[in-house]
Amino acid sequence: AEREAEARLRQSEERYRVLVENAREYALLVCDPDGRIELWSTGAERVFGYAGPDVLGQGMAVLFTDEDRAAGVPEREMAT
16 A cells, blocks of 8 residues: 555656646746745746756745835735
């Protein structure tokens, strides 16, 4: 039963990885609770223009304009 559960988990993780890597029309990203970018899809690269290595580990505020950052928009987005 444990082996089956592990196999299902690996299969689920692989489906998730394939989904994220192939979603080119949508920006998919995941942030940790502190707002640091942990996952960056090919679609996010296309939409925002940043390569994954350039944004992974950075705060999500990098995705906002100077005006939005000054107005506290990234913080409101994280609170939501």
